Amino acid sequence: xxQRQRHLKWRCFDVLVTSxxxxxxxxxxxxxxxxxxxxxxxxxxxxxxxxxxxxxxxxIYGIFVGTAVATRRNDHLYLTAISEALQGTPRLVIEIAIxxxxxGVAASLVCFGYLNFLRGxxxxxxxxxxPIASLYAAIPLAGLLIALFTIxxxxxxxxxxxxxxxxxxxxxSVEPIDPLPIPGAxx
Numbered sequence: 001x002x003q004r005q006r007h008l009k010w011r012c013f014d015v016l017v018t019s020x021x022x023x024x025x026x027x028x029x030x031x032x033x034x035x036x037x038x039x040x041x042x043x044x045x046x047x048x049x050x051x052x053x054x055x056x057x058x059x060i061y062g063i064f065v066g067t068a069v070a071t072r073r074n075d076h077l078y079l080t081a082i083s084e085a086l087q088g089t090p091r092l093v094i095e096i097a098i099x100x101x102x103x104g105v106a107a108s109l110v111c112f113g114y115l116n117f118l119r120g121x122x123x124x125x126x127x128x129x130x131p132i133a134s135l136y137a138a139i140p141l142a143g144l145l146i147a148l149f150t151i152x153x154x155x156x157x158x159x160x161x162x163x164x165x166x167x168x169x170x171x172x173s174v175e176p177i178d179p180l181p182i183p184g185a186x187x
Contacts, residue, residue: 013072013152020069020145027062031055049127057135064138068145071102074153083162095162099154106147113139 034055041047041167117140120133 002174013149017069017072019107020065021162023068024062024066027058027065030058031062034058053125053128060135061138064142068142068149072149091162096154099150102150103147103154105144108148109143113143116126162180
């Protein structure tokens with residue numbers, strides 16, 4: 001998976017993306033754990049009220065950081081399937097159009113997410129009384145990362161081409177072995 005569309009990626013972002021993927025894993029683990037703890041504490045009749053705040057924080061940051069990682073990995077499947085079915089100039093046009101749309105979405109996330117972040121200082125989460133802006137900060141952050149990764153793909157795609165063939169195998173991988181023939185089976 002790491003070699004997928006390598007020609008569209010700058011190596012300098014690999015550490016950032018790996019860190020973001022680890023953060024997504026932590027958010028997923030934290031979300032699952034806090035939901036379980038919330039269920040257990042409510043079942044035994046001693047709910048931890050602050051647990052829902054922690055759960056929502058893990059959920060929101062996991063979603064928005066995961067969106068940025070999916071953009072870097074070009075994992076928006078339907079759009080990728082459309083563009084990979086084409087070649088030459090039609091593919092170039094579709095690839096550029098897709099990335100311009102994603103860039104527009106990223107700009108909206110940054111702009112409107114920042115406005116929500118600023119407004120979030122007037123609302124507070126209960127019972128901790130932390131500003132809800134702590135949740136809204138994930139939105140413009142994700143927008144910036146999505147824009148960064150989209151520009152990276154756009155620049156490298158225009159420079160190297162979008163329809164470059166992928167390597168058939170990863171370094172150090174082993175060729176699959178044909179299974180033994182089954183007696184009486186038709187080839």
